[in-house]
């Protein structure tokens with residue numbers, strides 16, 4: 001691969017005698033990664049299924065390498081949201097940010113959702129996860145991945161960091177900024193990225209990163225933590241971005257990141273940061289900085305959404321009685337024709353571009369309730385009375401995912417279709433035939 005001269009000169013200066021090993025890594029095979037969605041099953045349970053040849057990623061408890069030829073994206077378990085395909089070094093930011101039960105977490109540059117789904121799994125259904133991406137198109141992909149993972153407690157939006165900061169000061173316990181960057185760490189995996197690399201792009205990224213970090217400062221509570229990551233090696237976008245931020249914000253301090261599993265120190269004086277290089281570990285490239293906000297001015301309370309059962313929701317009440325073991329608990333809210341279950345403490349978000357608030361249960365139309373794909377994905381089989389559970393080898397699984405009508409005996413009415421006990425979507429059963437209600441845009445191609 002032909003690398004820009006300016007880039008190789010910088011890397012030589014950065015790596016010294018390690019530079020040749022770094023260059024040699026371009027001739028090595030790339031690593032494929034898969035991260036288990038622990039909202040559905042544990043990493044051990046996934047490995048025990050033996051469907052892929054999984055080897056652990058050392059820095060992420062739920063991450064595994066797999067063989068590229070195995071194509072896990074073309075597998076029913078992928079459609080069941082059992083895992084997310086993620087480059088192994090990209091698993092490090094969300095694995096490094098400490099997450100506690102009940103935290104309010106913001107993933108500010110989130111699309112397509114690799115780290116959002118990881119944070120959602122780490123929250124384990126507690127607290128609140130706000131996933132944002134400035135690009136409206138990419139935010140749609142983010143939403144799909146949040147739904148596929150079965151995350152019930154997320155808000156997905158497409159906003160500028162400044163507008164979120166205006167509305168949600170002192171609100172978050174944790175923030176992850178996986179910043180837009182020049183992508184030098186991806187040159188090996190995606191050689192086309194080299195073409196867009198130049199000084200102008202670097203300058204643009206630096207200025208974006210500074211603006212994004214600036215907006216984060218007021219959003220964190222005192223004691224809150226911010227994990228800044230990039231997939232680039234450039235000191236300007238990494239240690240310098242962090243250094244400039246710390247100069248402007250003495251209320252923040254840099255926290256040490258353990259240097260194990262091949263992680264290298266950040267450049268002095270920011271040695272507490274971590275650098276991931278492809279010649280030192282089995283992954284591409286990343287930079288991580290963990291910051292803690294020592295103090296914050298008292299913030300005023302942000303008004304929270306409230307709900308309450310209304311007559312229109314009775315159609316869902318009837319559905320729940322018929323189909324579910326128990327009606328899910330939480331704040332019920334109608335937006336447009338959609339019925340949603342909101343996580344506790346959901347802030348009022350008027351005037352922000354929000355794609356999704358909480359768990360979308362379905363639509364209420366003309367006194368009828370129609371369950372959504374997101375509802376199916378957030379459920380566990382045990383929560384539903386009527387299911388059609390096929391084994392992985394059953395040819396009806398792929399036929400269902402293709403949108404076909406399949407046969408399965410059982411009680412007439414709404415039925416949750418599952419593979420090996422994991423929900424795939426809805427069907428309406430009539431006389432042993434499952435009328436397909438799988439989301440059209442999710443169909444198996």
Ligand SMILES: C[S@@+](CC[C@H](N)C(=O)[O-])C[C@H]1O[C@@H](n2cnc3c(N)ncnc32)[C@H](O)[C@@H]1O
Nearest residue numbers: 109110111112113114115133134135178179180
């Ligand atoms: C490195 S990618 C994020 C990858 C993502 N975290 C994941 O793990 O799947 C950076 C993202 O930042 C978004 N972005 C760029 N500028 C932004 C801004 N000012 N505010 C929020 N998002 C921004 C881009 O649209 C892009 O999707």
